[in-house]
Amino acid sequence: MLSGVKESGRDKLFLICNYIYVFLAFVIVFYPLVYMVSASVSDPKLVGSGEMWLWPRGLTFDGYKRVFDNSNIWVGYGNTILYTVVGTAINLAVTLPAAYALSRKDFVGRNLFMGLFMVTMFFGGGLVPTYLLVKKLHLVNTIWAIVLPSAASIWNIIVARTFFQSNLPKELQEAAQIDGCTNMRLFVKIVLPLSMPIIAVMALFYGVGNWNSYFSALIYLNDADKYPLQLVLRQILVLQEMSAQGGGAMDASTAAALNNKAEIAALVKYAVIIVATLPVIAIYPFLQRYFVQGVMIGSVKG
Template structure:
């Protein structure tokens, strides 16, 4: 900051802002560094709380134990399937709902939109939803993981708002004058222009599917269909940690190994989303600013 070109109030405001940004960054970053360092450290040192932000007793034993277990690979495959299929369904249905609702010439559009808003505040509840899924024959199938939450009302509102703010009515009228149909207008004009919001919505949905374990806990009963997050839950909470910790040196060694495995599995489960975000960042920034004031 060049203090000579700003007032004292602006200088101190900027300084305080920078300090807050640094503190918030450290608040978010340091726990991640601790988890990463613990996953590469000797399990005994991790269990004794001697790891802070730098690995000690560097080892890959925790990752070896994780990847030796077939349930992790099965969970990875299932999660990829649920994420890719679920995100595709979510994005397609959200587009097909948001586009007509963004049109001012849609008869009854305000009423339909009001009904959708109503569902954000009043829902059927877990038991009625489960009964619906069960009566449709989707329990313990892949469809139970991707169809019950096929459209998020919040994401629908965001996409509809983006369509309204981005697509001028004059563009629509000129396209129709040239003989463009609604389907052609959506496919050839609206979607190419609205790539940022599509990337944002796809990222929102994919993160939701990747981290989701509650629906699997309710609807899935076969371990072979469990997503990675449910495998992670079993490792961190239930007695299945013993499947990973099979050392022959007694209970203490098994307990130490379990501590290292916990951190390794957190890294394994989080890494794909962390890798995905940088590739979508430029779209994410544009789409996340929907509704902001334009100069």
């Protein structure tokens, strides 16, 4: 508030409501994070019984030890890094040139192409035709089945196009053409260096999406040594669920073995979630300033 301006009762009530809302939003976001970290270093029996609900209890690092000793998890980690790096590079190589071309008013037929692109946002061929296409191209059980079908997001192309329209004046293009600059050189030497905010935003969007993706791998990959980390985590969750539901007509030793396996799976599950999330959390602070600037310019203006 400006100095010397008296707040009315409604202003104070509005401010109090804002503080309450922000506090509740903080609790809703913060609690699951604290719970995951605490559960990853707590006794799985206490976690499963609900005795551990916030802070660690029965401190143990067996979950992280098992993660570091499990070769399947590290193979999945390496595969995820590979799929994320290659996939994000392909995403940017497709999205940025397409968005820039569609932002140029001298591009003949840009409205037609934009309309065709937008149709795909509302209508799709479905899973079966997509699988048949990937199989026909001999991409099944390869990295290309993971990164090529999702090479571009129409929504991201629209956001990037809006950024180019709002931040690259036409005079810049005209000046480059007068100096004899080709369209390709203009894009590489001038447009891209001036577009770091939207490049960072697109890299973050695509990178997080590729990092968390598991459905494409579930459909197209057959070899376990090509599974990404998220699919390995899914297998751990399925194992825990099957062990938990394995009770019934069985002797005490078998039931105890299944229960122990479920506890180990639960412990490893929380540890893997933390390990899988850390890279994204570590990278975000370096892209935060570009992220805020790029999203606001790319989605509000134009």
